[in-house]
Structures are given as C-alpha cells and as structure tokens.
Amino acid sequence: xxxxxxxxxxxLNINFGISALKYRFRKExxxxxxxxxxGLGIFVGIGSITLMMTMLMLGIFIAGKSVNHPxxxxxxxxxxxxxxxxxxxxxxxxxxxxxxxxxDILIPLPLKPHEILGSKLAVxxxxxxxxxxxxxxxxxxxxxxxTGQGFIxxxxxxxxxxxxxxxxxxxxxxxxxxxxRLINVRKSKDFFAVVGGFLSLLFGxxxxxxxxxxxxxxxxxxxxxxxxxxxxxxxLGQKYPPSIWATYGLSLHNMxxxxxxxxxxxxSALLLLALVWIGNRFFYASILSGQEVTRKRRVLxxxxxxxxxxxESSPLMxxxxxxxxxxxxxxxxxxxxxxxxxxxxxMVIMMFTAQREQREELFKLINNxxxxxxxxxxxxxxxxxxxxxxIVASTxxxxxxxxxxxxxxxxxxxSQQVMAKFLNSFLxxxxxxxxxxxxxxxxxxxxxxxxLVLIGIGLLGAGLIVCLNLMIDVLRPKLEWTNPQEAVKQxxxxxxxxxxxxxxxxxxxxxxxxxxxxxxxxxxxxxLLALIIAVLLIPSLWGLIKLSEWKYKNIEV
Amino acid sequence: xxxxxxxxxxxxxxxxxxxxxxNLQVKPGEIFGFLGPNGAGKTTTIKMVxxxxxxxxxxITVNGFDTRKQSLEAKQSIGYVPDNxxxxxxxxxxxxxxxxxxxxxxxxxxxxxxxxxxxxxxDLNHAVSDLIKSYSxxxxxxxxxxxxxxxxxxxxxxxxxxxxxxxxxxxQLKELMRAHxxxxxxxxxxxxxxxxxEKLCDRIGIIHRGKLVAIGTLEELRKGDQVDTLESIFLExxxx
Numbered sequence: 001x002x003x004x005x006x007x008x009x010x011x012l013n014i015n016f017g018i019s020a021l022k023y024r025f026r027k028e029x030x031x032x033x034x035x036x037x038x039g040l041g042i043f044v045g046i047g048s049i050t051l052m053m054t055m056l057m058l059g060i061f062i063a064g065k066s067v068n069h070p071x072x073x074x075x076x077x078x079x080x081x082x083x084x085x086x087x088x089x090x091x092x093x094x095x096x097x098x099x100x101x102x103x104d105i106l107i108p109l110p111l112k113p114h115e116i117l118g119s120k121l122a123v124x125x126x127x128x129x130x131x132x133x134x135x136x137x138x139x140x141x142x143x144x145x146x147t148g149q150g151f152i153x154x155x156x157x158x159x160x161x162x163x164x165x166x167x168x169x170x171x172x173x174x175x176x177x178x179x180x181r182l183i184n185v186r187k188s189k190d191f192f193a194v195v196g197g198f199l200s201l202l203f204g205x206x207x208x209x210x211x212x213x214x215x216x217x218x219x220x221x222x223x224x225x226x227x228x229x230x231x232x233x234x235x236l237g238q239k240y241p242p243s244i245w246a247t248y249g250l251s252l253h254n255m256x257x258x259x260x261x262x263x264x265x266x267x268s269a270l271l272l273l274a275l276v277w278i279g280n281r282f283f284y285a286s287i288l289s290g291q292e293v294t295r296k297r298r299v300l301x302x303x304x305x306x307x308x309x310x311x312e313s314s315p316l317m318x319x320x321x322x323x324x325x326x327x328x329x330x331x332x333x334x335x336x337x338x339x340x341x342x343x344x345x346x347m348v349i350m351m352f353t354a355q356r357e358q359r360e361e362l363f364k365l366i367n368n369x370x371x372x373x374x375x376x377x378x379x380x381x382x383x384x385x386x387x388x389x390x391i392v393a394s395t396x397x398x399x400x401x402x403x404x405x406x407x408x409x410x411x412x413x414x415s416q417q418v419m420a421k422f423l424n425s426f427l428x429x430x431x432x433x434x435x436x437x438x439x440x441x442x443x444x445x446x447x448x449x450x451x452l453v454l455i456g457i458g459l460l461g462a463g464l465i466v467c468l469n470l471m472i473d474v475l476r477p478k479l480e481w482t483n484p485q486e487a488v489k490q491x492x493x494x495x496x497x498x499x500x501x502x503x504x505x506x507x508x509x510x511x512x513x514x515x516x517x518x519x520x521x522x523x524x525x526x527x528l529l530a531l532i533i534a535v536l537l538i539p540s541l542w543g544l545i546k547l548s549e550w551k552y553k554n555i556e557v
Numbered sequence: 558x559x560x561x562x563x564x565x566x567x568x569x570x571x572x573x574x575x576x577x578x579x580n581l582q583v584k585p586g587e588i589f590g591f592l593g594p595n596g597a598g599k600t601t602t603i604k605m606v607x608x609x610x611x612x613x614x615x616x617i618t619v620n621g622f623d624t625r626k627q628s629l630e631a632k633q634s635i636g637y638v639p640d641n642x643x644x645x646x647x648x649x650x651x652x653x654x655x656x657x658x659x660x661x662x663x664x665x666x667x668x669x670x671x672x673x674x675x676x677x678x679x680d681l682n683h684a685v686s687d688l689i690k691s692y693s694x695x696x697x698x699x700x701x702x703x704x705x706x707x708x709x710x711x712x713x714x715x716x717x718x719x720x721x722x723x724x725x726x727x728x729q730l731k732e733l734m735r736a737h738x739x740x741x742x743x744x745x746x747x748x749x750x751x752x753x754x755e756k757l758c759d760r761i762g763i764i765h766r767g768k769l770v771a772i773g774t775l776e777e778l779r780k781g782d783q784v785d786t787l788e789s790i791f792l793e794x795x796x797x
Contacts, residue, residue, distance in 0.1 A: 304686075308651055309669040318659030322645070329647035329688075402643035408609050410660045411632040553628075556610045 003111060007119035014102070015123045034492055041495065046134055054138040061142045070147055071251035077139030078160075078243040081132045082168040087199070089128060089165075089172045096120045097176060101482055103287060117279040121173055128165040136161055143251070153250060156261055160246050163268045167242050170271035177278055180286035242267060315412050319420035326399070327392065327424065333399060336488045337392040341432035345386070345439040366444055373522050376450055377512045379440045380529075381505060383458035384465065386432035388501025391494035393425035393469035397477035399487045404479050405557045414552030415545040422470055422544070429462035453526050460533040465504055467540040469497040474544070474551050508533070558712050558743035559583040559606060564615035566601055575601040577767035579615070583712075583745050583760075588738050590758035591747040594795050598767040599747040600640060603716050606745070607637045620711050633661065636705035640716040640747075642697040646690035650681060650700045653689060654707060661708035668707060675703040679726055694721040702730070713737060715746035719753065731757055755787040765795045 013019055057073050064072035097120055106116050140157045249261030327333045366375050437455040440446040478491045515525045564579040576598045583589040593599045604610040608628055617624045620634035658668040676682045679699040698721045719727045734744045748754055763771040771778055771794055779785045
C-alpha cells in the first residue's frame, strides 16, 4: 500500500508538473505569470461550464418536480457524468497505461503490476474530476437546496462525488487491459489517437447540436416533455444501475436509501479489486506484447530510388514540405490543426439545420437586401474565426521540440524558415476560409461573386492572423517536451494565439459596424476592409521576419 | 579550420561557468579529439562552434567564416552530429536525407551518389523508406551522420559519434574520418573512449571545468615520458 501511495504521489507530481512548478518559482523565477494564467484559465473555464450546467440541472429539477420526481436530476447527473468519464476515460486510460514513456523505467523496478496500474489510474481519476465536477456538483446542489436536505445528504453527496469516477474508470480499465491482451493497440497508436480525437470532437459538436435544440427560456418544458415520462429513473437505472443507487442513496432517507448508498460503495470497491486481480494477471503481458517495433523493412527498387532523388527542390520548398509532412503525420498535430477547419463550417451548417422557424427567419434575413451587408460581414467573421481557431501557427516552432537543433544547424536563414512556417499555416487557414465560403454558398445561399470577394478579404485576414500567431511562437517557443501532446495542448502559445485572433476579429467587427452605421456602399466597405487588413499585414510580415532573425540567434538548444 | 579565441559561456545568469576563456585551433587535415570529464564543457563548446548556443564572449571562425557574422557560410562548411540523435521521427530516412540535401543545396546526382554510398556502408538501404520513428538508436545515429555528410563539408563536428554504433560501423566511421582529413579537411570530435582518441587523433585537447588544461599531439602531452598512456594523462589532469 505504501508503495502504491509513493507511486501515486510521483505520478501526480509528474502529471501536474509540481516539482517543475516549484523549481520555476524558487530557482528560475521567470515567466511566473504563466502558471497563474493557466490556473486562472482552468478555473474560469470550469466555472463557466459549471454555471451552464447549473442552469441545465435547474431546468431538469423543475421538470422533475412537476412530475413528482425531483430526484431525476441526480439520476441524470450520475448517468451523464460517468458516461462522459467512460468515453473520454477509455482513450485516456489507453494512453496512460500503454503509451506513457515512463513504463520503460517502471517495469524493471520491483513493483507489482497492480501498483503501477493503480498509480496510473489514480492520475486519470484526478483528471476526470475536472469533467465530473461541472456535471455532478450542480445536480447535488440543485437537489439539496431545492428540497432542503440536511447534513447526512451533504455528507453522502461528498462521498459519492469522490467515488463517482471509480466505477466508469474501473470498467474502462478492465475493458482496456483485457482488450490489450487480445489486440495490439500499441502498434496502431496513431490510428487510436485519430479515432479518439475525432470521437471527442464529434461528441463536443453533438452536445452543442443538442443544446441548440433546447428552446431558450423553455428548458423546463423541454425536459418535461422528453424526460417526464413515468419510470424514467428505472429506465435509466437499467442501463446504468449505479445511477439509481446514487439517486436513492441520496434522496431516500430510509433503509432502502442506506442500502443503495452502501451498494454503490461496495460495487466501486469490488470493481477496483477486480482490476487489481486482472492487472496482476494481464497488465505486463499486454504491455510487453506491444513492445515490438513495426517496420516494413522493404528495400526500395532501383526505379523507386531513382524517382526519389529526382525530387530536388529549393530550400524554401524543402522546409515547407517538412512542415507539412510533420504536421499531417503526427495525429495530435493534425487533429488540433485541422479541427478549426471542421468546426467553423460545421457551425454554419448547424445554423442551417436549426429549427424550422429559426431557419426561415435566417433565410429571410439573408435575402433581405437591407441586411445583406451585415450578413455578409458575419460570413467573413466566420471565415476569420475558422482561420483563428487553429494552433498550427502558434505552435509551429514549439512542435519542433528537441529536433530544433536541425533548424539551428542548417544553412537556411531564420527568415526563410519562418516563411515556410507561415506558408504552411496559411495554406491550412486558407483551406478553412475556402471551405467556409463553399458552405456559405451551398447552405446559406450566399451569392457567388460576394462570397469570392469575402474569401479574398478572408485570405488577407487569415494571413494577418497567421502572422501574429507565428510571432507569439517565435517569441516564446516551448521546445522542452517529451510527448507531442505537450507541444500543442499544454502550450500557452495556442491559447494566446486564439486570444490574438479573437482580438483581430473583434477589431475588424468594430470597424465593420462603424462602416455599416455610416451607410457606406457595400463595395466600398469591402475595399476599405481589405485595405485595412493589408496595411496591418505588411508591417506584421516585416516584423515577423525581423523578429525571427533576432530570436532564432538567441534560442539555445 | 576552426579558430576559437577567448571563448566564454556561462549558465544560470553567470552562476555556472561552462566554458572559461577557451583558445583553440583545429588545423586543416587534422583529426582533433576533444576530451574531458562529464560536465567539463565539451558539448557547450561544440554547440557554440555549430551555432546552437551563443557565446557570452570571444569569437569562433570556421573555414574562415565568423560564425556570428557569416553564420550561413560557416554552417555550409560544417557537418554536425549531436550526441543524441533527436531527429524528425515522422519522416522516412530518405525524406530526411533529401531534406538535408535540399537545404544544403546538393544537386540530385551528387546526392544520389552520396546517399547510396553511405546507406550501403551503414547497412541502411533496407530501412530508408521506413519512418525514422521505427529506427534503433544506432540507426538514427547513422541517418544523422549520413545527413550531416551529404554536402561533403570541410569540417565534421561530431559529439560522441561512436556511441550506439555497431563495431563494423564504428570502424568504418573512423576510416572515413581519416580519409576525410587526408584530403585536407578536418574533424573535431568529442569522445570518452580514450583508446580511440589515442589511436585516431592527430591532436588532442583536454577540457576541465571549462578551461583547456592540455593541448597537443599525444607525444606533446606525454612530455617525453613514453610510459604514460592517454588515460593516465587524462586522470592526472582532471583529478586536480
């Protein structure tokens, strides 16, 4: 047990970078505002989601109360929360158990398999609280306050909240460990990363889509209609019994309630025991079966060799091709880089598939000559949003990581290297802009000539956004990482890049509003916008080149 | 080939002096072995020669080019292999070599000849179409080596080049180093294997706590005492 706790402490330390943080505050004393900003960002992010969920839970509570089942809110929270944990947790567990680099250090140590497994699971669990807190706490609060519960309720709630990730994660871990024994997931790591990423993206978009369908101001009626049928709790409970134990454990203050509460705890403990047993039997075997390196080891034919040498290209094209290949071939980069291109147009399509009355109103608005300019500029904002919501530019130097020595060593000027990065990011943003344009024409009946003009301005804007995003990464690249995830997901530059993009979009929106108010002709507005962006873009590009020439010299690797 | 004058570099805002007023020349046609205990300043010096680190003070010229003012020309004259071959894992070996060929502006015909020569010598021809991600440490070392030599640079700078190489490849690399210098070029390399330095190097420099404590041919280091091995000289100089 002592060993397990030591390991958990170590894993939590590594996962949250506690020692690194201490070192930064005590020894380095540089960029101390960064962790504070990240902490604040997480707090605000979770806080706002919790607030949104509280509103939703309140709607469910009121609907439930009107059919005499106020406890329904608890069932939904204890089904929904663990469901999300299971979906996200599966990929998280696979990555923590099988793809973490420290396994090579841990396995040779005299540790029992379940101790390593347990410590990894504990880290996943701590992270999953971030997912669970916004779902479960609002339900507990809404029900507790709404029905005037006493001390015992709050105590039980706390225990169930702490235990809530155990059952889904233990189930997830059991599935993963057994599955890994049968198939070699390690071999298809990239495939799993892509599938996992896209599932998460689809899940997020799906929730958004569902939320769009809830009529604003009529949430309680909506839930009543969908969820108010008799026996809903039992119905849900059949799918995931722990939710019903949690519901009755908290809402009933009698023998059945107490038994259900104990049952929840007992099942959590049993599943953990099962995991220890399975872990000791299968964990190492499944890890080791995935250790083999896969390589085609195919000798190229003379003809293939000949063809590959004929591809001589300029240094700029070689650098661009390097950027492009490394981005697309690293799943986490490709997903984070290309997600924006999917989300932007998807949002437009979602507006199109909204409820009929809303859609008709939207079409009336679009086709009304009086509103044509603001609507078109809204389309432009979508294009710029699509360009701004990717992290390709704002992490493009960071992504080089430990191989940055190659960029420092080769006889290619910093300006040339950064220009290749600019082109690479711009191509992706341009692709997003054009796709958004096509969606605007196809789904929202935008005139083709107008869309072409908007795409033109959008491309200029994409250039500006990419340039500013790239400046951020040139100024403060994050080259120290061991897992590509850290280069994009745990990189403050991505967040700063999005902020800068939103700032640019905000300023351009303000300018556009001013143009609309002054009733300038449509084509003059487009011309002025293009001019403004071009006037900002040219010095930005010059600044980027100068900045890179200065900064590349000073980045030490 | 290399001319280092009054070179200094410190870390942690001056708290750790990694290289302290170093003066060193590597002549054309010589293999220069750079020795020193762990943390003595070898890699820091090498990185400053390549341009990966900037010096606090002093100057470096490579093949007549000031590494600060004419950095691109200096880089074109150098082929560098680091001690840890961190290289683009998601490129195939051939893509990496073609990338290096392009940035060093090596014509396709010449490139083809060199890649074939090195990949056959290092037994890599069966692996060049695979992603570098699937390579072993030694294979990565070989692909980095091939990439560094693809433009036939006048100066090879190799940081622990023999680590991870199999005996056959290590032997071939040593032969290559000799042949390269026989054509009037130079090799500047660091190693912990004193026997290799003893047999291979024309001159040796020993760095300790950032300072060059000895430099010269093996004979000069022995100071006429034929019994002394490089190991005993090294230990004597670095255990003070």
